[in-house]
Amino acid sequence: MNTGPAATNNPAASSAPRSANSAVATTATAIVNIASLVTNDPSLGDGSPLGLIQDAAVVVDGDRVVWVGESSRTPATDNRVDAGGRAVIPGFVDSHSHLVFAGDRTAEFNARMSGQAYAAGGIRTTVAATRAASDEALSANVARFMREALRQGTTTFETKSGYGLTVEDEARALRIAAEHTDEVTYLGAHIVSPDYADDPAAYVELVTGEMLDACAPHARWVDVFCEKGAFDGDQARAILTAGKAKGLHPRVHANQLTYGPGVQLAVELDAASADHCTHLTDADVDALASGNTVATLLPGAEFSTRAQWPDARRLLDAGVTVALSTDCNPGSSFTSSVPFCIALAVRDMGMTPDEALWSATAGGAAALRRTDIGRLTAGARADLTFLDAPSPVHLAYRPGVPLVSEVWRAGARVAG
Numbered sequence: 001m002n003t004g005p006a007a008t009n010n011p012a013a014s015s016a017p018r019s020a021n022s023a024v025a026t027t028a029t030a031i032v033n034i035a036s037l038v039t040n041d042p043s044l045g046d047g048s049p050l051g052l053i054q055d056a057a058v059v060v061d062g063d064r065v066v067w068v069g070e071s072s073r074t075p076a077t078d079n080r081v082d083a084g085g086r087a088v089i090p091g092f093v094d095s096h097s098h099l100v101f102a103g104d105r106t107a108e109f110n111a112r113m114s115g116q117a118y119a120a121g122g123i124r125t126t127v128a129a130t131r132a133a134s135d136e137a138l139s140a141n142v143a144r145f146m147r148e149a150l151r152q153g154t155t156t157f158e159t160k161s162g163y164g165l166t167v168e169d170e171a172r173a174l175r176i177a178a179e180h181t182d183e184v185t186y187l188g189a190h191i192v193s194p195d196y197a198d199d200p201a202a203y204v205e206l207v208t209g210e211m212l213d214a215c216a217p218h219a220r221w222v223d224v225f226c227e228k229g230a231f232d233g234d235q236a237r238a239i240l241t242a243g244k245a246k247g248l249h250p251r252v253h254a255n256q257l258t259y260g261p262g263v264q265l266a267v268e269l270d271a272a273s274a275d276h277c278t279h280l281t282d283a284d285v286d287a288l289a290s291g292n293t294v295a296t297l298l299p300g301a302e303f304s305t306r307a308q309w310p311d312a313r314r315l316l317d318a319g320v321t322v323a324l325s326t327d328c329n330p331g332s333s334f335t336s337s338v339p340f341c342i343a344l345a346v347r348d349m350g351m352t353p354d355e356a357l358w359s360a361t362a363g364g365a366a367a368l369r370r371t372d373i374g375r376l377t378a379g380a381r382a383d384l385t386f387l388d389a390p391s392p393v394h395l396a397y398r399p400g401v402p403l404v405s406e407v408w409r410a411g412a413r414v415a416g
């Protein structure tokens with residue numbers, strides 16, 4: 001066995017940048033012959049934010065990455081996988097989806113594409129169908145869409161409640177979501193429940209009281225749709241503050257359909273993310289640039305509602321951290337495809353292919369305040385997406401083409 005390369009990459013033997021690599025056991029698995037590897041570590045490879053290494057290898061041990069570098073320096077391991085000259089990127093981190101639902105809104109989409117405007121109220125259709133569905137049907141639906149997303153390279157998924165809008169139905173949605181992912185968000189404040197149409201204040205009281213008590217044990221995050229037709233700034237503040245007091249961390253649906261207070265409220269409350277960010281004043285952009293809140297852009301929503309695109313270039317030029325996610329939901333963005341969102345962001349939102357890829361991986365991780373995902377460096381979870389392409393630029397260059405040919409999650413091959 002040739003142990004030479006392992007010795008040169010031993011962290012104890014060198015203080016060079018790649019000394020971040022862990023010691024490699026021979027029982028680990030080396031994935032070699034990677035044409036281009038995206039690490040998202042600017043200290044590696046070409047020194048860009050993507051930390052791109054050409055002709056690369058990754059060594060995986062258990063559920064973790066233990067080594068990345070040039071193929072020629074791969075440590076000796078018993079197991080080798082040939083990537084066949086494909087590109088490898090970190091699994092996508094989709095930090096915004098709504099997957100606990102039942103029913104279908106084909107007719108609404110069809111009507112909208114025939115000229116009707118999108119309004120927040122369409123959510124009520126899904127609420128009725130979701131309340132009527134069994135636990136088993138809802139869980140099977142979540143599993144189906146997560147598998148669909150996994151096949152397209154997504155290895156981390158956030159998902160929300162918000163189609164129950166009663167104490168029992170919201171808690172049930174979160175219980176079901178938690179069977180499938182750790183990133184679970186309480187969105188009792190999606191819209192004012194139709195049962196409280198005449199008394200929104202009473203609904204806010206429910207969302208911040210009894211419903212929150214029932215939901216908090218099952219969730220990590222609290223979210224609110226701060227928008228005309230949903231919840232105003234004062235209501236949103238009350239909902240997020242109450243969630244925080246119960247140990248949930250805020251994120252906000254903000255400034256999607258109109259200008260409003262959502263983005264600045266998100267920054268003020270140190271929300272992990274302000275999601276949508278389509279209609280922003282200069283003060284909103286300044287707030288995002290000065291705070292720790294990620295701007296999560298969801299172009300599937302603008303695509304599916306024929307709305308104005310969010311201006312990613314403006315945010316990036318101001319120094320804002322940008323994430324890119326699907327907003328997968330049956331009403332306004334029924335896509336689970338991050339590659340599709342990358343293509344839209346590059347074509348229509350002013351992002352470069354590198355920026356869009358970073359935002360869909362490291363940006364998504366930042367929006368979930370995670371450091372173990374969204375990168376491929378020693379110590380990260382071994383979430384790898386293989387592309388049938390020599391370069392990840394192909395994600396935008398070849399839109400609509402199923403380039404994801406293999407997916408590993410936590411060190412196990414789960415698709416392809």
Ligand SMILES: [Zn+2]
Pocket residue numbers: 096097098253327329
């Ligand atoms: Zn959403």
